[in-house]
Amino acid sequence: MPSWKGQSRGTVLGYKIFVFTLKHLGLSFAYFILLFVAFYFFLFSKSSSREIYFYFREIHKFSVIKSIVGVYRNYYSFGQVLLDKFAILGGLKGKFTYNFDGEHHLQQMANEKTGGIIINAHMGSFETAGQLLERINTRINLIVLDAEHKQIKNYTSDVLANKGVNVISIQSDFSHIIPVSNALINKELIAIAGDRFINDSKAYKVDFMGKKALFPSGPFYLAARFGVPVTFAFAMKESKTHYHFYATAPIYIPKIDNKDEQEKILLEYVEKYVKEFEKMVKKYPYQWFNYYPFWEKN
């Protein structure tokens, strides 16, 4: 089963068009332009469309027509959350409303200075939850794949840095482990996606939506090694300007000296995460932005 190959969707030009449109013409107009941009991806991004179609048709068991429409809706939703992210980072956050399930869990981690790991997914827009992160008033380290185009990353990193968010890129030589470890030693919060991994990193095969798929064990081992709590969190778009944030109660993962025993425990916690993730995928099927083969295929 392939791991993430490293190309995020979109180009710098695309992002520039989004930012320009947002600044000068507003969010509604940007959504209108997005109708055509999403259609372009729907027509020409064959490999990613194939994977999204598989997800709707084989995993959700949607009809052929509903699956084809689902591919378009998925691209459109992805564009919307990107636009929202840039709108919020650009200072338009007042236009958005939020409701929070479990905010107090993050608040508790921040107040007690335990540090911790927030495991999210490529669903909805966790970065949009920056609104929440400002409310809990603590430094957060956002772990991202290095593949995102450097200029895009520089743009988002600069804006996020002003909001107390430190961006750490995942590297193929594992050197990202060091700033991540140091952040946890300093009892800071780490936010990382639990639904993607790079080559050579350890992953477990788990039942996800009825088929086997690989999930990384790294975030769970970090929590066990540094004795910090873990919460599973998702920020989902529910209407044009409304997001719903979910966070589960923090859990601690035991650290065991015996490697085999430790792996069994990690697998147990990966399965807990996958169960939460599955709930979200079922509730918000169009907001999981995965464009590569995720499941074992027959």
Add this chain to the structure above:
Amino acid sequence: METQEIISKINNFLIDEFELEESQLQPAASLKETLEIDSLDYVDLVVIIEKNFGFKVKGEDFAGIKTLQDFYDYIIKHAKSN
């Protein structure tokens, strides 16, 4: 700490913590391919280095470490200047 003492200390924790055989610890051995140090082991390495040699590892330093000899050299350089 003398060079030989540092190397013995490194070898000891690789044997104890990563269940490696002494015969595997060849200077030219690749950390990833030959010694099979995986992503989770890197987390342990960071903690063990800080505990045993008293310095904080920096990401950019660690990026160039491919073989066990590179790893020895890195620790020797930093442990001696600490």
